[in-house]
Amino acid sequence: MDTNVADAPEIANPNALQHHFENPEQQKDASTIGMWSFLLTEIMFFGGLFLAYFAYRQAYPVAFASASLKTNLWIGAFNTTVLICSSLTMALAVHFAATGKRRLLVIFLILTLILGGAFLGVKGYEYHDKWVHHEVPGIHFECEGCQDAGHTQLFFSLYFGMTGLHASHMVIGAGILLVLIWQAYKGKFTPDWYTPIENFGLYWHFVDIVWIFLFPLLYLIDRSGQGGLH
């Protein structure tokens, strides 16, 4: 326990151990616990919105079911696939960071960025489509032939609130990815120290999982066409 920097196991990156840690294990543990705690705050952050969703869906099931049918199932399904693939490429990037394959690390980080960008592009198209069809809540909102226009609008408020918050996490993630790609290209990460890659992987998977919940909740409420919600 009384090891200091000089006695610490050799680490490839001399800047990686910060002065206030005793050894690399302690530093790694701290980062990992920190990241998981941060994800816990993220769960609570999205949790408020999910609570609002469940409260209103419980209160207005019919309006929510019919509003959900207005979403574009195929675009949503496509984007779900894209995001799951990006989680795969991210997991592979972490793997190649751990095994010290720099070239593959960079390639898979870039692939992750491309897939994330594709998701955002498609999402942007979807938003535009909603705008054209007057499905964005607010003064432009129109809902012809809706039985319950007010609560249909509420569904779209939640739709934009939830997917918008999710997309903003993707945008931030893409920004961080750019930095990581640059650092990986410069050879900053080694099998002894690649904590940022690993922690970013956790973040990316978290954002992916949020979408895995959003997709059925927003797109799939009443796709069976039974019209029955019990």
Add this chain to the structure above:
Amino acid sequence: MITAPPLVKEKKNYLNAEEGLMSWLLTKDHKRIAILYLIAVTVFFAVGGMFAVLIRLELATPAGDLLDSNTYNKVFTMHGVVMIFFFLIPSIPATLGNFLIPLMIGAKDLAFPRINLLSWYVYMLAGVFGIFVLVTGGVDTGWTFYTPFSSSYSNGYVVMTAMAAFIMGFSSILTGLNFLVTVHRMRAPGLTWFRLPLFVWAHYATSAVMILGTPVIAVTLFLLMLERGLHIGFFDPAYGGDPVLFQHLFWFYSHPAVYIMILPSMGVISEVVSTFCSKKPFGYTFIAFSSVAIAVFGFLVWGHHLFVSSQSAYAGMVFSVLSMIVAIPSAIKIFNWTATMYKGSVRLETPMLYAIGFMGLFTVGGLTGLFLASMGMDVHLTDTYFVVAHFHYVMVGGAIMGYMAGLHFWWPKLTGRMYSQVWSKVSAVLVFVGFNLTFFPQFLLGFMGMPRRYHVYPPEFQVLNVLSSAGASVLGLGYLIPAIYLLASLKYGAKAGANPWGATGLEWQTSSPPPTENFEITPVVTTEAYEYSAQEVIHVGH
């Protein structure tokens, strides 16, 4: 062979290790960041206090002769927003907690020094938004931002204010995250969980509340901003929403936030009472776990703010019972502190005076909380001055008394100087007397039915209101005097030794003020906390 270095220069410590403004603004030293926070929260305390002065001046007479109703609405809103978001929530954790946690656990710094500095900048950014609202015309929603008034009808800068609170929340989350990881991973060798000082336990529980609660207010304010700014409705019935959902989400954070304010204070009191009785705190584990219990139960009581907001009577009953349960861990603390004092040789130094004040005032605040937790009683007392008096007994009588106790207790450690014993005792007494004179009459006013948040009132309430305003001026004086003698101590105060109070705890083992690296050699802990008889810490060299 003489190798001793010449000891003419003053020993290097965290204050004089580096010089210049940038060495402060770019510091990653938790002690310097604590000082940055200390300055910032003191400024906001003064700002919030000025609004309190306006409120008490207006209420000195029954007529609205100083402020019109709109201005009064803005004044009490800004008082609440500034005091809660900018002072009470960061007050102890970001200053004393930041400074002391690494010292108390024998670490060189918090786990994430850069995030620590970032949290201060985030706080200051929130402050910029807050100040912008102040100078451009304010906001009139009350600090609770209830919809749909806030989202659809208010004329104030709701989005800006919500943004300030939103950003401030991230500063709080970052602080909590840092503490949590630090307590888990940075403890010195031998410092097991049950050897931790109770101050650290209290902050650990606080961090959990910060991490779990604050994101919920963040998303709530995010939705409020969407509704107000972009008409993407969630709460306003005009958009199909339900305003009560806002209240649920708001209080899911804002009630636990009360424990963010009071738990660190309780941690301070545990340290102060033990030190000035030179006794191990009675029931260490009970005090430690009561902090955790308060944090847990604190999340299950928010519904007592909705007794009259269309919540079902059954939900109300459950929340009523759960709210009363919080009184148990709180009472455990009070009983244990008094049991610690029992047959101890109590030294009535300034921090101890504040601590005793805390115990009395917090007990009154807590017991009147039971009145409000009883549903039937609450229907009568909702939105009256009884509620105002209750939470000021907890927030000012509890949280701020604890903050003052802590500030006076650790001031020699922070600065290396002692302050005036006479003046500090005078001000402690003034604060206690002034506080009671200010807020006790408000219990009576509330019980007689005077509603809160009005700038005019019937003439029969004037006597008690004048008493309250008179008390507020004594209280204000009580807070002003420390500002003077504490600042004066920096220049004229006697030098404090490493351990001026004869306290245990690792922070007292290092010099005052501590060196930048906290400990020259990492301490190894071999005893439980608060061993007054066998104060020994074995140092093992590198």
